[in-house]
Amino acid sequence: MEQILANGLYLGAQYALIALGLTLIFSLMNVLNFAHGQMYVLGGFVTYTVVSQLGMPFIVGLLASAVTLAVVGGLIERYLFRTVIRRSHREESTMLLAAGIAFFLDAVILLAFGEKQRGVPKIINGVFNWDFRLIMPYDRILIGALAIALIAAFILFMQYSTAGRAMRALAQDRVAAQLMGVDVNRYSTLGFALGAMLAGLVGGLLVTITGINLGMGGPTSIKAFMMIMIGGAGVISGAIAGGFILGMMESVGLTVLAAYGDITYLAIFVLLMVFLAFRPQGLMGKPWG
Amino acid sequence: MKNTTKIAGVGIFLLIVFVMVPWAIAASGRWDFYYTLTSVALLSIASAGVWLTFYIGRINIGQGAYTLAGGYVSAVLVTQAGVNFWLTLPLAGLFCAALSVLIGLPILRLRGVYFAMITLVLTEVARLTALALPITQGAKGITSIPLPRELSLFGMTLIPDFARLENPKLAFYLMAVILMIASYAALYRIVNSRLGHLCRSLQQNEELASSIGVNISYLRVLAYAISSFYGGIAGASFVAISQSIYPSSFQVADSVNFMLNCFLGGLGFVFGPMLGTLVLYFGWDLLFTTGRYQLLIYSSLLIALMMLLPNGLLSLNQLRGKGMRK
Numbered sequence: 001m002e003q004i005l006a007n008g009l010y011l012g013a014q015y016a017l018i019a020l021g022l023t024l025i026f027s028l029m030n031v032l033n034f035a036h037g038q039m040y041v042l043g044g045f046v047t048y049t050v051v052s053q054l055g056m057p058f059i060v061g062l063l064a065s066a067v068t069l070a071v072v073g074g075l076i077e078r079y080l081f082r083t084v085i086r087r088s089h090r091e092e093s094t095m096l097l098a099a100g101i102a103f104f105l106d107a108v109i110l111l112a113f114g115e116k117q118r119g120v121p122k123i124i125n126g127v128f129n130w131d132f133r134l135i136m137p138y139d140r141i142l143i144g145a146l147a148i149a150l151i152a153a154f155i156l157f158m159q160y161s162t163a164g165r166a167m168r169a170l171a172q173d174r175v176a177a178q179l180m181g182v183d184v185n186r187y188s189t190l191g192f193a194l195g196a197m198l199a200g201l202v203g204g205l206l207v208t209i210t211g212i213n214l215g216m217g218g219p220t221s222i223k224a225f226m227m228i229m230i231g232g233a234g235v236i237s238g239a240i241a242g243g244f245i246l247g248m249m250e251s252v253g254l255t256v257l258a259a260y261g262d263i264t265y266l267a268i269f270v271l272l273m274v275f276l277a278f279r280p281q282g283l284m285g286k287p288w289g
Numbered sequence: 290m291k292n293t294t295k296i297a298g299v300g301i302f303l304l305i306v307f308v309m310v311p312w313a314i315a316a317s318g319r320w321d322f323y324y325t326l327t328s329v330a331l332l333s334i335a336s337a338g339v340w341l342t343f344y345i346g347r348i349n350i351g352q353g354a355y356t357l358a359g360g361y362v363s364a365v366l367v368t369q370a371g372v373n374f375w376l377t378l379p380l381a382g383l384f385c386a387a388l389s390v391l392i393g394l395p396i397l398r399l400r401g402v403y404f405a406m407i408t409l410v411l412t413e414v415a416r417l418t419a420l421a422l423p424i425t426q427g428a429k430g431i432t433s434i435p436l437p438r439e440l441s442l443f444g445m446t447l448i449p450d451f452a453r454l455e456n457p458k459l460a461f462y463l464m465a466v467i468l469m470i471a472s473y474a475a476l477y478r479i480v481n482s483r484l485g486h487l488c489r490s491l492q493q494n495e496e497l498a499s500s501i502g503v504n505i506s507y508l509r510v511l512a513y514a515i516s517s518f519y520g521g522i523a524g525a526s527f528v529a530i531s532q533s534i535y536p537s538s539f540q541v542a543d544s545v546n547f548m549l550n551c552f553l554g555g556l557g558f559v560f561g562p563m564l565g566t567l568v569l570y571f572g573w574d575l576l577f578t579t580g581r582y583q584l585l586i587y588s589s590l591l592i593a594l595m596m597l598l599p600n601g602l603l604s605l606n607q608l609r610g611k612g613m614r615k
């Protein structure tokens with residue numbers, strides 16, 4: 001039981017970090033970022049390149065992932081999404097653009113890094129063993145702790161910095177924020193960059209444990225969608241809750257349902273449908289927010 | 290458009306698909322185009338289903354789930370129960386429609402991105418289900434499915450046995466095109482009926498429609514079921530052509546493509562998805578020669594298209610001030 005809970009917490013911390021980026025982008029721009037999983041994969045490959053190919057320490061690789069993805073995210077918002085939002089009549093057009101970007105990033109990753117599974121060497125060796133009731137490699141503990149620290153830093157940033165306050169205002173009411181003198185364009189770009197950066201950071205963190213490959217992008221996006229549906233789209237607390245809930249369910253499901261084959265996600269989906277029938281806006285979301 | 294021009298347009302279209310295309314292929318010897326065109330026709334049926342959900346104001350990225358389900362229903366019935374393929378075709382559609390009622394009842398209450406997200410998840414769940422269930426044989430898939438058998442009624446052969454035909458490619462092409470025409474005719478009929486008007490009211494404002502007395506929950510489940518029926522039929526016919534099905538036959542990328550087809554063709558136009566499918570599929574096929582840069586060029590074009598024409602190909606019409614075709 002302790003083992004399941006620990007695994008769930010560890011998974012949940014990663015998931016929450018992915019969902020945070022997605023929900024941030026959604027709340028600021030009303031854009032559903034289909035390319036989120038691809039951004040995560042790109043982050044993993046950047047860390048892999050810096051650490052394994054160039055032989056730099058892991059922390060440099062992580063920083064490189066964060067910076068690369070922030071730049072990519074900022075550019076995508078500035079030159080692609082802003083133009084399309086201005087020109088199109090329907091909100092759904094951004095969804096199409098996001099799908100195009102997802103394909104594009106897939107193609108870029110394929111050309112730049114190939115289709116092989118890549119990983120970096122363990123950052124610390126050894127296994128934490130508590131009387132065989134709870135067994136956890138030290139590197140997993142470190143990555144989990146880092147993820148939780150990042151979540152805390154993100155919440156503090158959103159809560160107390162000027163930029164964070166501006167972005168929260170934007171998420172609440174775009175027009176009102178503009179009238180109060182918030183530079184909407186600047187903070188949209190910043191928010192998108194931040195969201196992409198979070199995806200890249202998770203990629204960089206997880207490349208040390210599970211490795212990374214091209215095919216992980218789509219499934220990651222899908223998990224992120226499930227999380228923000230559980231928690232409610234566009235709400236930061238909801239994304240964190242959704243991430244931990246999905247992590248926990250996956251961990252429990254993999255143990256309990258192991259005898260019946262690989263049906264964990266099927267069970268989670270059925271539960272999700274039942275849940276959404278009662279609460280369509282998720283745990284903490286605004287109705288049709 | 291006046292009735293005469295409408296009839297003339299349909300006539301020209303029929304002439305092209307039934308006479309010109311086979312003739313051009315026979316003349317040029319490019320038999321592989323039959324496969325491409327058959328795929329376009331079948332995919333456009335699935336896209337037509339997606340279009341109908343757009344018509345009630347829902348973004349549907351879950352059509353891949355129903356094409357996969359339809360494909361498996363047909364494959365399992367043909368290989369394990371020995372049912373004639375032509376019988377499994379409607380059965381696959383009905384199975385998907387029933388399934389979609391079950392799934393649609395809770396999820397159709399969602400709107401906007403929420404509905405889009407849950408349907409996308411649905412596609413992935415369909416793949417995982419196909420991997421997990423024993424009857425679908427997991428990742429191995431179902432292979433070497435026999436070609437469609439003869440269909441006869443009172444001793445009269447309606448459709449010949451495909452295995453004994455000298456040119457099954459042409460037969461599949463004709464089958465796909467006939468299915469496509471029937472599907473679009475039905476769709477056109479639906480859109481221009483009372484049901485279609487009611488669907489348009491859903492698209493514009495569900496609360497208002499409901500307050501006037503439109504049974505919105507019944508209507509949206511109905512539209513979704515029809516949409517999934519189309520998906521099931523397309524999936525089943527695809528399986529008959531490729532003679533195999535795997536959990537990865539239809540996945541998230543396919544669902545996204547069905548949605549892209551509708552967008553690209555334009556959402557205000559019944560035949561939009563057909564045009565969109567043709568352009569996208571042929572575009573993808575033509576880029577095959579660029580080898581490993583195929584996806585890069587394709588996605589760049591897609592992004593560029595969105596930048597320049599964010600309202601679909603048919604918005605070109607509006608730009609020129611001609612107004613929407615109807």
